[in-house]
Amino acid sequence: MLTELQAKAAKPKEKRYMLRDDRGLYLRVDPSGRKYWIFRYWEQKKERQISLGPYPDLSMKDARLKRDEIQTGRAKGQSPYGNGMPPTLFSDVAEEWMRVRMKGKAPTYMRTIRFRLGKYILPGLENKTLEDISPADILRLCRQIEGQGHYETARRVKVIVGQVFRFAIAAGWIATDPTLALQGALCPRNVQHYATLTDPSEIATLMKAMTAYPYTVIRCAMLFSIYTFARPGEIRAAEWAEIKGDVWDIPSGKMKMKRRHMVPLSRQAQAIIEELRPVTGRGKYLFPSPRNDKRCMSENGVRVALRCLGFGKELITPHGFRSMFSTIANERGWNRDVIERQLAHVEQNQIRGAYNHAEYLSERIRMMQWWADWLDGLER
DSSP, rough: OOOOOHHHHHHOOOSOEEEEOOOTTTEEEOOTSSSSEEEEEEEEEEEEEEEEEEESSSHHHHHHHHHHHHHHHHHTOOTTTTOOEEEEEEEHHHHHHHHTTTTOOOOHHHHHHHHHHIIIIIHHHHTTGGGOOOOOHHHHHHHHHHHOOOHHHHHHHHHHHHHHHHHHHHSOOSOOOOGGGGGTTTTOOOOOOOOOOOOHHHHHHHHHHOOOOOOOOHHHHHHHHHHHHHHHHHTTTOOOOGGEETTEEEEESSTTTTTOOOOOHHHHHHHHHHHHHHHTTTTSSSBBBBOOOOOOHHOOOOHHHHHTTTTTTOOOTTHHHHHHHHHHHTTOOOOHHEEEEEEEEOOOSSSHHOOOOOOOOHHHHHHHHHHHHHHHHHHH
């Protein structure tokens, strides 16, 4: 065990080092001469570190008491960060951020965040403490991603790192967010719109091809996508319990903007549902996975079918049905607010959005039927 005399006599070195006390407690000595009590433990085969406080402000006796409190809490299944104990490593802060801030988020969103943490962020930062991470470290990490041509991913990675730091700031674990110094440092965002078709003759060809597709579930998924122009993830995860007569009632938890969304179903969309009912109606999803009906269709289902029909990604994507509808509906003079509400977009003008609570449901019903009739009326 470490003695008080050894703790007081520990001198700074060129590199940070730690002196072992007992049962996971260490005294960390920084090159600056600062000394911190650190508790180290293992969880899920990974080492975790918690900074208990600076020495000598936190005495050896109190540091050991804090260590014992954390160990007792962990034995009861409690988070070690529940009593104001700050995690030391960036990876631990990120894990706590995921645990606290990702509650209620869509599973696909959480998977994306975990993927970016695991692939792009943690390999470069996980063994660093919050205090050790500089703007240059984050910029270096983002530059590597930009070097692979992933400019939007680099921007999103910077956002995630910033969110982790701001979570730590709110918890009182650190005072500054180093990502704030990177304003304007990354390559400009290159906005790429989803490929779509707007020429009626090309859309007619697409409709003819989709209607003739031989596999029922995929064919219905493609047609349901173009008739409702909901987001691809919402289409794939559509459940039979959400179909309520002539309305598809999507709960807020599935929506990108976390707002319940009503999709009026045209006669054509309802016909698709009735065609599907004897095929998938006994399960949970309208469009289940062919391998496991307890899961919804893969995100590649509609995309691959479009490619098989000869429509490459430069021509149309599943998400492109939304911009197809928006372009044509705006050209035909439909009310912009009605269009945007059916697309489940949030009003960008905050003042306008605060007062514009109208759902435009009756107009949306008419518009959805007009859209389906327009698609069916194309010469093909």
